[in-house]
Each structure stands twice: as C-alpha cells, then as structure tokens.
Amino acid sequence: MLIHPEEILETIKMVTNENLDIRTVTMGISMRDCCHPDIDTFNENIYEKITTCAKDLVKTTDDVQSLYGIPIINKRISVTPIAIVAESCKEPDLTSVARTLDRAAHDVGIDFIGGFSALVQKGMTPGDLRLINSVPQALASTKKVCSSINVATTKAGINMDAVALMGRVIKETAHLTRDQGGIGCAKFVVFANAPDDNPFMAGAFHGIGEPECTINVGVSGPGVVNSAVRALENPSLGDISECIKKTAFKITRVGEVIGKEVARRLNAKFGVLDLSLAPTPAIGDSVAAILEAMGLESCGTHGTTAALALLNDAVKKGGSMASSSVGGLSGAFIPVSEDAGMIDAVLRGSLSLDKLEAMTSVCSVGLDMIAIPGDTPASTISAIIADEMAIGMINKKTTAVRLIPVPGKTVGDMVEFGGLLGRAPVMPVNRYSSEKFIARGGRIPAPIQALTN
Amino acid sequence: MQTSLTFLKGKIMVPSRFVITVIGIDKVGIVAGITRVMADFNVNIVDISQTIMQSLFTMIMLAEIKEDNFDLSSFQKAMAAKGHEFGVEVKVQHEDTFRFMHRI
Numbered sequence: 001m002l003i004h005p006e007e008i009l010e011t012i013k014m015v016t017n018e019n020l021d022i023r024t025v026t027m028g029i030s031m032r033d034c035c036h037p038d039i040d041t042f043n044e045n046i047y048e049k050i051t052t053c054a055k056d057l058v059k060t061t062d063d064v065q066s067l068y069g070i071p072i073i074n075k076r077i078s079v080t081p082i083a084i085v086a087e088s089c090k091e092p093d094l095t096s097v098a099r100t101l102d103r104a105a106h107d108v109g110i111d112f113i114g115g116f117s118a119l120v121q122k123g124m125t126p127g128d129l130r131l132i133n134s135v136p137q138a139l140a141s142t143k144k145v146c147s148s149i150n151v152a153t154t155k156a157g158i159n160m161d162a163v164a165l166m167g168r169v170i171k172e173t174a175h176l177t178r179d180q181g182g183i184g185c186a187k188f189v190v191f192a193n194a195p196d197d198n199p200f201m202a203g204a205f206h207g208i209g210e211p212e213c214t215i216n217v218g219v220s221g222p223g224v225v226n227s228a229v230r231a232l233e234n235p236s237l238g239d240i241s242e243c244i245k246k247t248a249f250k251i252t253r254v255g256e257v258i259g260k261e262v263a264r265r266l267n268a269k270f271g272v273l274d275l276s277l278a279p280t281p282a283i284g285d286s287v288a289a290i291l292e293a294m295g296l297e298s299c300g301t302h303g304t305t306a307a308l309a310l311l312n313d314a315v316k317k318g319g320s321m322a323s324s325s326v327g328g329l330s331g332a333f334i335p336v337s338e339d340a341g342m343i344d345a346v347l348r349g350s351l352s353l354d355k356l357e358a359m360t361s362v363c364s365v366g367l368d369m370i371a372i373p374g375d376t377p378a379s380t381i382s383a384i385i386a387d388e389m390a391i392g393m394i395n396k397k398t399t400a401v402r403l404i405p406v407p408g409k410t411v412g413d414m415v416e417f418g419g420l421l422g423r424a425p426v427m428p429v430n431r432y433s434s435e436k437f438i439a440r441g442g443r444i445p446a447p448i449q450a451l452t453n
Numbered sequence: 454m455q456t457s458l459t460f461l462k463g464k465i466m467v468p469s470r471f472v473i474t475v476i477g478i479d480k481v482g483i484v485a486g487i488t489r490v491m492a493d494f495n496v497n498i499v500d501i502s503q504t505i506m507q508s509l510f511t512m513i514m515l516a517e518i519k520e521d522n523f524d525l526s527s528f529q530k531a532m533a534a535k536g537h538e539f540g541v542e543v544k545v546q547h548e549d550t551f552r553f554m555h556r557i
Binding site (some may be wrong): 002003004005007008009010011012066067069070250253254256257274 | 465472474476502504506513515525526529544545546547548549550551552553554555557
C-alpha cells in the first residue's frame with residue numbers, strides 16, 4: 001500500500017480526536033463593478049453579484065468535504081471594503097448595505113460575510129466616515145455581517161482620529177446589542193497592517209489588489225499540535241519546535257489539496273492558505289494548552305511570550321514549507337473567549353490583559369475576544385487600541401483588537417456568547433485615564449525603518 | 454499540485470482511488486459485510502490490510518472506482534450504514550487526503 005496504515009490512522013485520529021478541521025473556505029468577491037450613486041441600485045448590484053458568484057459555494061464545499069473526509073466548518077464570503085465601493089452613494093446611513101450583505105449571505109447559505117470595512121490608516125474620506133458611523137447599527141441589525149477598520153500601517157503610521165472614533169463605535173455597538181451581552185462587538189475588529197486575503201472573521205475583506213473571485217482557505221488545528229507536543233517524551237525546546245513544524249506541515253498540505261479542489265470546481269482563483277491555530281471552546285483544542293504542554297504551569301505566567309514566539313514561528317515555518325500559497329494571518333490566535341485554556345488561565349488569575357498585549361507582539365493578530373467592563377470609557381478602549389496598533393506598526397505585522405465592553409457587567413462576571421465564540425470572563429482594565437491623550441487626535445507618524453535596536 | 458482526480462468530458466469527475474477504513478470492536482462477518490457493499494457498488498479492492506490496534510479491529514482498504522459517474526455520496530452512506538450494523542466506524546476518503554499529508 002502506498003500509504004502506511006499508521007499514517008492513515010494518524011490522519012483519522014487528527015480529525016476524530018483532535019479537532020483537525022478546515023475552519024473556513026472563504027470566497028473573496030470583488031464589488032468594484034457594483035458602484036452606483038443610487039444606494040438602492042448599488043444594493044441590488046451587490047446582492048446580484050454575491051448570489052451569482054457564490055451560488056454553488058456551499059454545495060461544492062460540502063462535496064469536497066465528503067470527498068476528502070476532512071470537516072469544513074464554515075463557508076464565508078469576503079467582499080471589497082464597502083467604504084470604497086459605496087463612496088459615490090451620498091446616503092449618510094449605509095446600514096441598508098449591511099442588510100443587503102446579510103440577506104445575500106443568508107440566501108446562499110454561508111455562515112459569515114466580511115467586508116463592511118474601511119481602510120483609514122492615513123485619513124478618512126467622507127465615504128469612510130459614513131461607513132464607520134453606520135457600523136453600530138449595521139452590526140446590531142444583521143446576523144452574519146462582519147466589519148473591520150484598518151487604522152494603522154507601518155508605512156502610514158497610526159490615524160489617531162480614527163482610533164478615537166473606534167472607542168465610541170465599540171461602545172455604541174455594545175449598547176445596541178446589550179440584550180445579547182454586546183455581541184455586536186464580536187463581529188467588529190480594528191486592524192493595523194490588515195491583510196488583503198485573510199479568510200478568518202471578523203477581519204476578512206477582499207483587498208483592492210485581489211482578483212475578481214478567489215478562494216482562501218483557513219486551516220486550524222490547535223488540538224493536533226497540542227496532542228503532538230504532549231506525546232513527546234521529555235523534549236528539548238528544539239524538539240518541540242521540530243514537532244510543531246512537522247505537524248503544521250501535514251495540516252497545511254491537507255488544507256491546500258482541499259482549497260485547490262474547491263477553487264477548481266468553482267472556477268475561481270485559489271488565493272491563499274492561512275494556517276492559523278484558531279482555538280475552539282472544545283477541550284484540548286486550545287492554544288493555551290499547547291503553551292502549557294511546553295512546561296508552563298498556567299498560560300500567562302512568565303515564559304508565556306517566549307513559548308508563544310516559538311509556537312508561532314514553528315507554525316509559519318512548517319506551513320510555508322508545505323505550500324507556496326501561505327498567506328493571510330498564518331500563526332497562532334489567542335482569542336480569550338474561544339479558548340477553554342485561556343478562560344481557565346484568566347479565572348485562575350495567571351493571565352492578564354497586559355500579558356495578552358505582550359503576547360500579541362510575537363503571534364498573529366492581537367487582543368481578541370476579550371470582555372471588559374461595560375462602563376469602560378470610550379477613550380480607554382481607544383487607548384488599548386492605540387497600544388495594539390503601535391505594536392503592529394513598529395513590528396511590521398498585523399495586529400488587531402476585538403474587545404467587548406459588556407453592558408451591565410463588571411470584573412469577575414462571565415458572559416456567554418455561545419457557539420464558536422464561547423464564553424468570556426470580564427477582565428479588568430487600567431483605571432487611570434487616557435482621555436487627554438486620545439482627545440489630541442492627529443496621526444502618530446510612520447516609524448523609521450532603520451536603526452532597529 | 455497535481456491531484457489524481459481526472460476529468461471526463463470536462464464535466465463529470467471520476468475520483469479514482471479511495472482509502473476505506475473500518476475501525477471498531479471485532480465481530481464475525483465484518484469483512485464479508487463491508488466488501489459485499491463494495492461489490493454492490495462495483496468498487497474494486499486494490500489492497501487490503503487488517504490488524505488489531507489498541508484492541509480495536511482496524512481494516513484499511515485501498516479501493517478503485519472506475520465508473521465515469523460514480524455516486525460517491527450514496528456509496529459513503531451505504532458503507533456507513535453497514536458499519537453501523539456491525540457497530541464499527543467506516544470512512545471512505547479520497548487517497549489524496551493521505552497522500553498529500555504524508556508524502557512530498
């Protein structure tokens with residue numbers, strides 16, 4: 001037999017016991033040919049475009065899933081940032097566009113649609129501002145729509161006016177979805193150096209340099225890495241890195257074969273394969289558990305940043321060996337509410353917001369799915385965002401913030417989001433004010449790219 | 454990346470080789486029952502291996518399907534149903550899943 005029975009069983013074990021899955025097949029669709037000054041015509045155009053391009057997405061993905069026997073959890077769509085394509089609509093409220101996206105997503109049967117987005121790292125056009133102002137209502141009145149705003153890049157610096165605005169948008173979104181623990185904020189992310197081809201939500205959008213229609217695939221598998229690391233007998237850190245690399249390689253290869261097959265059947269371009277260890281609330285499917293498998297008593301203790309750096313780098317190395325199409329975020333995610341190990345670490349008192357911030361400087365993405373007290377001032381949220389954007393800008397990497405100021409809840413409370421979003425303990429923020437700093441506005445200039453000590 | 458999937462008339466696709474795994478508690482008649490379903494669907498066994506791993510009966514088959522328009526979904530359902538009868542888990546997966554994961 002070409003393949004050894006043990007190898008076959010290893011693959012089957014990854015799926016049945018260790019939660020290996022294709023987290024998402026995300027179809028990126030350009031909306032650039034949908035522009036129209038009349039918002040009703042514009043909405044018709046985007047509905048038509050999405051439902052035409054993606055009409056077979058779900059069926060094809062399901063067929064490929066049963067062909068290869070690897071579960072594909074979500075089917076998603078990303079579109080061109082709506083602020084760009086809706087710029088010529090002078091309508092001040094773009095909520096109707098979000099509703100149209102939601103309806104299209106529902107009608108083609110996908111799980112999420114991303115791209116209610118704006119790229120404002122250097123400044124805002126009137127269209128950008130209209131979109132940002134529509135975000136709270138858009139997220140409160142839709143189910144599947146995700147929104148993202150890029151407020152910083154390494155080349156442009158940080159748009160602090162936009163950062164100030166983000167704090168208010170997050171508060172307003174939480175307020176409008178207060179009946180469900182502020183869940184609207186779980187569909188909103190603020191970026192530095194946002195990638196154009198990320199298949200993961202809430203930050204997926206179809207970048208302006210992308211082709212007409214692409215298939216991007218997000219592969220996950222913290223559970224697989226966790227089991228592989230735990231199976232090692234008294235390993236050195238070098239052995240652990242080697243083991244993670246090999247595991248990442250295997251997972252990526254499977255993702256690639258599936259992504260290419262889906263793209264081929266849909267006559268779309270295969271875009272990127274994003275190997276990101278995206279945890280789920282399932283036991284063992286946890287990034288915190290991997291860090292603890294390396295020898296930390298509890299995630300968040302001293303040594304966590306180093307362990308995460310090792311993990312993230314090894315995942316990237318294994319992934320980039322396995323596929324020439326690696327892109328998106330590709331690394332380890334550390335969302336608190338979605339990772340049972342992270343939740344335990346917070347409850348145990350070993351993981352704080354400050355430590356999470358430090359961890360984001362060495363892993364992909366950032367402060368993710370963190371519940372904070374509902375009465376946190378908008379300026380404090382903006383300041384948390386500013387810190388995270390600075391880490392991304394200086395380190396030339398993507399960072400993001402997805403915070404939920406849970407209305408009516410305070411430190412020590414627990415909030416349930418359900419499903420993949422999990423549950424989150426409300427974490428304390430620094431009680432001193434950042435009000436004056438945020439009120440100054442303007443721009444933090446782009447950093448020098450030399451003298452890098 | 455070349456897959457072993459082939460095209461016919463640009464439309465109908467013929468998945469060629471599949472790995473079939475049967476895992477569970479050993480019982481009289483498992484092999485006969487499972488291979489009966491395969492014969493009904495005109496599925497040819499290229500290679501077969503059987504072992505007891507961690508006290509579980511494990512049978513792995515490499516199967517070939519030559520039909521132009523094979524109904525994979527019905528075959529998978531019939532195999533899973535037969536497995537259910539014997540209390541074992543039966544999976545039918547394209548060989549590329551394993552080939553790409555374990556071979557460069």
